Amino acid sequence: MADSRFVVAKGITKRFMPLRSLHEVVGRFLDRPSPVTALDDVSFSAERGCLIGLLGPNGAGKTTLLKVLATLLLPDQGRVHIAGRSPEDDPVFIKKNIGLVTCQERSFFWRLTGRENLTFFAALYGLDGPAARKRLDRLLDDFKVDDPDKRFDACSSGTRQKFSFIRGLLHDPPLLLLDEPFANLDAPTRRFLKDLLKKHLVAQQKKTVLLATHEIAEHAPLCDRFLCLKEGRLCLDATAESLRRTHRLDPAAGIQDLLINILESPGTTP
Amino acid sequence: MKKLLAFLKKDFLQESSYRWPLVFGIFGVLMTTLIYYFIDRLFGERVAGPLEDLGVSYFGYVLVGLAFFSYVGFGLGSFSDQIQREQTQGTLEALLVTPTGLTVILLSMGIWNFLIATLDLLIYAGLGLFLFHIDFSRTNVPSLLVIWTLSVSSFSALGILSASFTLIYKRGNPVSWVLSQAEGLLGGVYFPIAVLPAWLQFLAHFLPITYAIRALQKAVYQGTSLAGLKAELLPLLAFCIILLPASFAVFNRAVQKARRDGTLAQY
Numbered sequence: 173m174a175d176s177r178f179v180v181a182k183g184i185t186k187r188f189m190p191l192r193s194l195h196e197v198v199g200r201f202l203d204r205p206s207p208v209t210a211l212d213d214v215s216f217s218a219e220r221g222c223l224i225g226l227l228g229p230n231g232a233g234k235t236t237l238l239k240v241l242a243t244l245l246l247p248d249q250g251r252v253h254i255a256g257r258s259p260e261d262d263p264v265f266i267k268k269n270i271g272l273v274t275c276q277e278r279s280f281f282w283r284l285t286g287r288e289n290l291t292f293f294a295a296l297y298g299l300d301g302p303a304a305r306k307r308l309d310r311l312l313d314d315f316k317v318d319d320p321d322k323r324f325d326a327c328s329s330g331t332r333q334k335f336s337f338i339r340g341l342l343h344d345p346p347l348l349l350l351d352e353p354f355a356n357l358d359a360p361t362r363r364f365l366k367d368l369l370k371k372h373l374v375a376q377q378k379k380t381v382l383l384a385t386h387e388i389a390e391h392a393p394l395c396d397r398f399l400c401l402k403e404g405r406l407c408l409d410a411t412a413e414s415l416r417r418t419h420r421l422d423p424a425a426g427i428q429d430l431l432i433n434i435l436e437s438p439g440t441t442p
Numbered sequence: 443m444k445k446l447l448a449f450l451k452k453d454f455l456q457e458s459s460y461r462w463p464l465v466f467g468i469f470g471v472l473m474t475t476l477i478y479y480f481i482d483r484l485f486g487e488r489v490a491g492p493l494e495d496l497g498v499s500y501f502g503y504v505l506v507g508l509a510f511f512s513y514v515g516f517g518l519g520s521f522s523d524q525i526q527r528e529q530t531q532g533t534l535e536a537l538l539v540t541p542t543g544l545t546v547i548l549l550s551m552g553i554w555n556f557l558i559a560t561l562d563l564l565i566y567a568g569l570g571l572f573l574f575h576i577d578f579s580r581t582n583v584p585s586l587l588v589i590w591t592l593s594v595s596s597f598s599a600l601g602i603l604s605a606s607f608t609l610i611y612k613r614g615n616p617v618s619w620v621l622s623q624a625e626g627l628l629g630g631v632y633f634p635i636a637v638l639p640a641w642l643q644f645l646a647h648f649l650p651i652t653y654a655i656r657a658l659q660k661a662v663y664q665g666t667s668l669a670g671l672k673a674e675l676l677p678l679l680a681f682c683i684i685l686l687p688a689s690f691a692v693f694n695r696a697v698q699k700a701r702r703d704g705t706l707a708q709y
Contacts, residue, residue: 188704210704239704242539246702267541278532281452283459288452295448296540323459339536 177217178380179241179347184250186211186236186404210236211247212404218397220346221378223370225395227388227431232401234384238349241382242272254347268297270347271340275355277332282325286317286335289324290342297343311338314368330361337365341373348373348381354391366394388435389428400435408434445542446550453554467558471512471565478504479574492636498663502576506662507631507655509566513559514597514651515622520555521548521598521605522618529612529709538706544697545690548602556594580665588668589661592678593654597621599685600650606689606696612709625651650681 187207211233218224226234239245241252243259243266251258259266280289287308294304312320315334324332333353340348350369354362373379385391392398398415400408408431410418415427457463482501493503528534528551537547570576604617626632628642629651635643646652657674660666668675700706 186704236704244535244539244701244706245704246698248702264541264543267539270539272536272539276532279536281456281531281533283456284452288455292448292452293536293540295445296537296542298541300444300448343541 178220178255179216179218179382180251180253181217181237181241182215182251182253184211184214184237184240184247184252185209186233186240186245186247209404211240211401214250214401214404214406216399216406216409218380218382220380221374222396223374223381223383223394224397224399225388225392226382226384226399226401227386227392228401228435229386231403232386233404234386234401235351236404237401238272238351238382238384241347242270242349243267268343269345270349271343271345272349272351273336273340273353274351275333275336275353277329277336280324280332280335280339283323285321285323286327286331287312287320290320290335290338293339294342299342307342307344308338311341314372316364329356330358333357333361333365337368346379348379350381350383352385352387353383354385354387362390366391370394388431392428392431393426398431400431402435445546446553449550450553450557457554464558467562468565471562472569474508475505475566475569475574478508492634496659496663498659501574502570502663503634503659504632505566505570505574505576506658509563509570510593510655510658511626511629511631511651512566513563514593514654515625519601519604519618519621520552520559521601522608522615524551524555525605525608526612526709529608529707532707535707538697544694548605548693552598552601578662580663582661582665582667585657585661585666585668585671588675589654589657589671589678592675592682593650596650596654596678596681596685599682599689602689602693603685606693609693609696609700610705620649625649628652630655647677650678650685653677653681 187209189207190205214233214237226237228234236245240247241254243263251260254266254269257265280286281292284292290308291304294300294308299307315338317331317334317338319327319331322331324335327335333356337353340350354365357365369381369383374381383391383395395412397411398408399406412427415421415430419427419430421427421430479501482499482504485500493500496503525534528537538544567578571578600617600621604615604621607615607617628635628638628646629649630646631651635646635652638646653674657666657671657678660671660674697706
C-alpha cells in the first residue's frame with residue numbers, strides 16, 4: 173500500500189555549538205562550550221492538502237525545523253522524507269518540491285525591480301521564456317501586485333512579502349514552508365494573504381503548508397492541525413477537532429487560548 | 443547555461459543601477475598605468491639588466507604583469523567576494539534553496555567579475571598599444587590562449603578555495619592574502635623575480651603566478667611558441683590538475699560544514 177504521508181520527519185535532532193570569538197577562544201581555551209539543543213527528537217508526518225501550524229515561542233526551534241526541511245541545515249540525527257525521497261539522496265528533487273517563504277526582505281536584490289528579482293529566481297527554478305512570463309504574470313495577478321516594475325527597495329513591506337510568496341510558488345511546489353510570513357504586515361494585507369493561502373493554495377491546489385509562527389492567537393484559526401514546539405521538543409501534535417474533542421470544547425469555540433496554555437505549561441505531551 | 447545567463451543579467455542590472463563604478467574603474471586603470479610609466483622614465487634604465495633576456499623596457503614588462511595580475515586577481519577574488527556579498531545581502535540561502543547545483547551557483551557568481559576583468563585587460567592592452575606604443579607585434583597568439591586557459595583554471599581554483607574559507611570563517615582569509623599580497627611580491631608582477639634574494643626566488647616557485655607571468659612575458663615580447671614554454675606551462679598544468687578538483691571538493695565540504703553548523707547566512 174502506498175504511503176499517503178507527503179512529509180515525514182523522524183527523530184530530528186539539531187544541536188548548535190555556540191560560536192566563539194578569538195577573544196573567547198584565547199581567554200577560555202580550556203572551557204568547552206555546551207551545545208545548544210535547537211531540536212530534540214522531533215517526529216511528525218503530513219498529508220497533501222493540509223495547513224499545519226508550527227507554533228511556539230521565539231527560540232522554540234520553528235525556523236530550525238523549516239531550514240532542515242528546506243535542506244539549508246543538516247540535522248545531527250534523524251531523517252526527512254518528502255514525497256518518499258530524502259535530501260541526502262536527492263536534494264534537487266526535494267528543492268523542486270518545496271517553496272520557502274520567509275519574512276526576510278533581505279533575501280531579495282534590492283536594486284532590482286520585483287519582476288527582475290522574480291525572473292531571476294524563476295530561471296534558477298528552471299523556468300524561462302514565455303512559460304516563465306505566463307506563470308509570473310498569473311502569480312502577480314493572483315497576489316494583486318500593483319507595480320511589479322518598481323525597484324524592490326521602493327516597495328512597501330506588504331508588496332515585498334507578496335514577492336516572497338510569489339517566489340516560493342514560482343515552480344508550483346506541493347509543499348510550502350512559511351516562516352512568520354505575515355510579520356510586519358498591515359491587517360488588510362494579512363487578511364488577503366491568509367485568504368489566498370487557505371482557500372486557493374490549500375483548499376483548491378491541495379498544497380501542504382507548514383506555517384511557523386509565534387503569533388498563536390492570530391494564526392491558529394487558519395490551521396487544520398498544530399505542531400507545538402517548546403525548547404526544541406514537540407509538545408503537541410493534534411488536529412483542531414481532536415483538541416476540541418479531548419478538551420470538550422464547543423465546535424465553534426476558538427482553540428487559541430488552549431494552545432497558548434499548552435505552550436506555557438510545563439511538561440510535554442506529544 | 444540559462445542559469446548562468448540569469449546570473450549575468452542580474453549582475454548587470456545590479457551593477458548598472460550604480461552610476462560611477464565602471465567609469466572610475468577605467469579611470470583607475472589609466473592612473474595605475476601612468477604611475478608605472480613615470481616610474482619607468484625615472485628609473486627604467488636601472489632595472490634594464492634583468493630584463494635584457496626579454497628585450498623589453500621596465501614599463502613594457504610591468505604593463506603586462508599588471509594587466510594579468512589585475513585580471514586574475516579580480517577574477518579569482520570574485521568568488522570569495524561574491525559569497526561574502528550574498529551572505530551580507532542575505533540572498534545566499536535564497537539561492538541555495540533553489541534546485542541549482544552548487545558548482546553552477548559558484549561559477550555563475552564569478553562570471554560578471556570575469557567580464558569586467560576582461561574589459562580592464564583590454565583597456566591595459568589598448569593603452570599600451572595606442573598611447574604608449576608598446577610593441578606587441580611578436581605576440582604568439584596560440585601560446586597566449588594556452589597560458590590564459592591554464593591561468594584562469596588554476597587561479598579560479600585558488601579563488602574557489604578562498605571562497606570556501608569565506609563560507610566558514612567569514613573574514614580574515616589567508617588564501618586571499620596569499621593571492622593578493624604574496625603573489626604580487628613574489629610572482630614577478632612588478633619586477634622580474636631575478637632581483638629577489640635566492641630564498642624568496644625559491645618560494646616563488648610554489649606560486650602559479652610566477653610561471654604564468656614568465657610564460658606571458660615570453661609569449662608577448664619574444665613570440666615564444668608552446669614548445670619553448672614547456673618549463674612554464676607544465677607546472678601551470680600541474681597546478682590545474684591538482685587545484686581544480688581539490689577546490690571543488692573543499693567548497694562542497696565547506697557548504698556541508700556551514701549547513702551542519704547553521705552558519706550559511708552568517709557573515
